[in-house]
Amino acid sequence: MSTHGTTPLIIDCDPGLDDAIALMVALNSSRFAVLGITAVAGNVPLRLTEYNARRLRTLLGRADVPVYAGCPRPLLQTLVTAEEIHGATGLDGAELPEPDGEAASRHAVSFLVDTLSTAPEPVTLACTAPLTNLAVALIQRPEIAAGIREVVIMGGGINRGNITPVAEFNFYADPHAARVVFESGLPITLVPLDVTHQVLVTEDVIARIRAIGNPVSHAAADLLSYYGSTRRPALAGAPLHDPCVIAYLLQRDLFGGFPADVRIETESALTIGQSVVNRRRLPDDRPAVTVLDMVDPVGVFELILAHLGPAGT
Numbered sequence: 330m331s332t333h334g335t336t337p338l339i340i341d342c343d344p345g346l347d348d349a350i351a352l353m354v355a356l357n358s359s360r361f362a363v364l365g366i367t368a369v370a371g372n373v374p375l376r377l378t379e380y381n382a383r384r385l386r387t388l389l390g391r392a393d394v395p396v397y398a399g400c401p402r403p404l405l406q407t408l409v410t411a412e413e414i415h416g417a418t419g420l421d422g423a424e425l426p427e428p429d430g431e432a433a434s435r436h437a438v439s440f441l442v443d444t445l446s447t448a449p450e451p452v453t454l455a456c457t458a459p460l461t462n463l464a465v466a467l468i469q470r471p472e473i474a475a476g477i478r479e480v481v482i483m484g485g486g487i488n489r490g491n492i493t494p495v496a497e498f499n500f501y502a503d504p505h506a507a508r509v510v511f512e513s514g515l516p517i518t519l520v521p522l523d524v525t526h527q528v529l530v531t532e533d534v535i536a537r538i539r540a541i542g543n544p545v546s547h548a549a550a551d552l553l554s555y556y557g558s559t560r561r562p563a564l565a566g567a568p569l570h571d572p573c574v575i576a577y578l579l580q581r582d583l584f585g586g587f588p589a590d591v592r593i594e595t596e597s598a599l600t601i602g603q604s605v606v607n608r609r610r611l612p613d614d615r616p617a618v619t620v621l622d623m624v625d626p627v628g629v630f631e632l633i634l635a636h637l638g639p640a641g642t
């Protein structure tokens with residue numbers, strides 16, 4: 330915790346409808362000192378994810394938070410995007426303001442390296458996108474690990490996938506980057522699909538969000554309504570993947586998990602991007618990953634609602 334009791338935080342994201350809700354909660358919380366938002370290609374191409382990050386910070390009145398454009402493609406894979414879920418803009422469904430300023434001139438990787446190398450206290454990373462930016466920063470300067478308090482990553486699945494039967498989008502989009510991060514020895518908490526598929530936003534939650542009655546909550550309700558319209562029919566509501574990362578950082582007792590060895594498949598064409606979670610044999614060459622598998626969805630919804638009003642707690 331910083332001297333003011335806030336947690337220094339960097340959010341690496343690909344907004345993206347669920348990234349947008351995560352950013353709303355994080356930038357509305359007084360518990361974080363958000364040092365920067367780093368954008369990466371993922372749900373939509375980089376030119377849109379960084380533009381969307383700047384639109385969202387404008388909506389939230391947080392021009393103080395710099396946005397850095399990062400990697401426009403995965404380390405090796407051809408870029409895969411998800412417009413079928415997030416819309417052509419990446420934030421379909423809501424009228425959002427034009428950005429109030431440009432992205433910072435520094436590349437996101439340079440920002441990560443510079444910030445984590447000189448941080449007066451270790452920084453928390455919230456990662457809600459393909460891990461290309463962090464992987465490149467770690468390859469460039471492995472010593473930045475000393476400047477990282479913890480990394481909370483939305484991605485992977487213990488027993489499920491969402492873009493293939495066994496792979497989740499963030500890890501499938503850049504499996505080699507995910508492998509670099511999980512082999513780095515960083516203190517990682519994983520928020521997998523097994524958790525986020527328990528946090529399904531339904532019409533009544535959207536109605537409660539809309540009833541808050543301010544520009545942020547209206548935008549959130551519009552974005553979530555669109556998100557619900559593109560979800561897979563098998564799900565009872567739109568899964569709030571990325572907000573679970575911020576909810577965990579704000580209220581850890583809403584979640585439960587276990588230590589495990591987590592390795593990312595990068596060789597097999599059939600299972601590339603799969604997160605192989607071994608809880609029977611912990612790693613001896615790196616810290617175990619904390620893999621979350623339990624969540625109180627109602628508590629997560631209440632936390633989100635509490636942060637969509639005027640500047641949150």
Ligand code: RIB
Pocket residue numbers: 343345346347348371372457458459483491497498499570571
């Ligand atoms: O698989 C879900 C993840 O992929 C979320 O982070 C979503 O925004 C997409 O990036």
Ligand code: CA
Pocket residue numbers: 342343344345347348371372457458571
């Ligand atoms: Ca995302």
